[in-house]
Amino acid sequence: MTTRYLEPKNFAEVFTHLGKLYRDHGPLGFLKIAWNLGHEPTPAGAMWKFGLILLTLTFGFSFIMLATVGHASFNTSSDGVNWGMPIATYAFFALMSSGLTMIAALPMVFGFKQFYPIAKRAIWLSIVTLIAGFAVLAMELGHPFRMLWTIPTGLQVMSPMFWMGVFYTIDLILLFIKFYLLWKDDWDSGVSHLVGALGFGAVILASGMLGLVFGSMVMRPMWYGSFTSIFFMLTAALTGAAAIVLAVYMSFGFKREAMPEPLKSMAEGDELPKVFATLIGITLVMVLTRMWTGLWSNLDGLEGFKALFQSPLFHFQVWICFALPFYLMLNRETNRGVMWQVISSVLVLLGMAINRYEFIVGGQLVPMFKGNWVNSLNAYTPSITEWALTLMGWGLAFALYALGERLFKLHAVPGEPRVIR
Amino acid sequence: MAKWGMVIDLEKCTGCQACTIACGMENNRLPGEHWQDVIFFTEGKYPNTQIKWFPRPCMHCENPSCVAVCPTRATYKTEEGFVLVDWNRCIGCKYCMIACPYGVRFYTEEKAAYGGPNVKDVFPAEDKHSWNPPWKMPDSQEDWKHGVGVQPHDVVSKCTFCHHRVSKAPKGTADLDPSDPKLREYTPACVVTCAPGARFFGDLDNPESEVNRLIANKNGARLLDHLGNKPQVYYLTGEGGAVPSGRALKKS
């Protein structure tokens, strides 16, 4: 017998329910239910366990490393690559979050109502991935807590990083408000529309400012230029699209039959693959134009492009992670198949992760003024601690997503009863 | 108000690295973490090759990109032209290291530069400092607001133009000439120690200063000037030296 779950009305209800579970089942029984995220196994429960284990291991390891060895456990260095894999991971998650908000804006701001069934889920995922990104960033910074008073009191308006912080903070607050409104089934009021529109604006600015952090660096020509902000915004949209496709399927055990009606017909329709293919195509063109401009130009400081072009990772990214899904999502034979959609989204996410890493680390390959002390391109391989931080981001995202899946009706559309399943 | 600047005569510089050592002693630097360094680089292909060298402190830029990017204002420029890091404010985001075109900034938490032994482990600190050097500047000189002293954990450090010396110079001084016994203790350590006298330090705002005269008469040039940072360190190239125009990376 499967239990029917109702979406709680408010947090008081959540805690009352948890209290009741505790009283009815005792501490051990309660823990078992918490561990399963319910009475019987669900896809959300599996994600939750996976996320929790990954999070505990990676957080535990990196915490111990940071407490004992400190940030010297990173493979970054003053003479070489200053920003390593954790920063690439932060950018990956922050931009994924921005992209998810853009996807949610399709129905909520731009009136493409056919995408309503993924809007609430996209907002939740956007919150979750932004938190994951911030968590990784906090572990990377030398003094994360000091930031809380030095940035507001410093007000360095010249710094792109300052504005990135401002707009991502606004973004996070608006996301919370929007999600709260959707939870209250308020999809169409003036306030709800306003919050949605402001959120979209904030996210464009936030991803644009993250682009500016790199794009304003004239001394690092591999990053320099207005292209960087545009690249970040558009690839954010692709990352968000891939994330929502994968997340939807994961929540229903990769089975379309398990999906409730409006979501199912959306997943079966041809608009989703069309949007997906368009975004992949745009990304592919941008990645290639950036590369050939870099390869052809003679400016001092662009030598890293040659190294990037020679790396197998770049070609894996372009051909396997972008070109192949592009084909799969265009081809009528494959673009509606569950398996092909899942494979495409996994590949695109992998490709974007590689791309962020390549963009950020690759942009620092040419050493600054070091002469023969550093007479070739900088070498960098992430350390185990840096890997752990990256996986920690994933663990956190998985666990929080599963929690949301269990707690809220993420596939809700306007004016539906609160039955989750 | 003075605007301090430096002139380095590349015709006189012998590449002896005495300035690097003096700076390390003065400012408690770790081996390999040179606020002031002499960069060696090669040019040309065999059989026509040259080895060149080039002393490189922080340029204390007029338009410092490191100051602009610092989200906390931990890095700031004073009215006298020093670009400094406030170690009480720095959050260790390393954006300034990304943004400095001259690569003169250092993060505390790093692996030993020469592959070990890690002197920080050999001389560990029991307080908030990142290590406890066997020889160090008097505690009274330590000044974290200006990035002077033994570095604390997880912050960025850089050449201070010997702020703890220069800021005490008598007002109105045009040049800090180390051969003048009265001015010697206010002169940056690298300038004092330079045996061939290749380094000059003075007030760039004072039309009478020796540094201004040298820049004007001997075509003082600035490193990577096209980037717009406008260094306050000038190089005299004369017949014997050259300011590298690029990053001296071997093209393959």
Ligand code: SF4
């Ligand atoms: S040389 Fe670098 S650290 Fe020094 S002032 Fe200029 S930009 Fe800042």
Ligand code: SF4
């Ligand atoms: S590392 Fe410190 S000094 Fe450098 S930009 Fe960040 S807060 Fe400013």
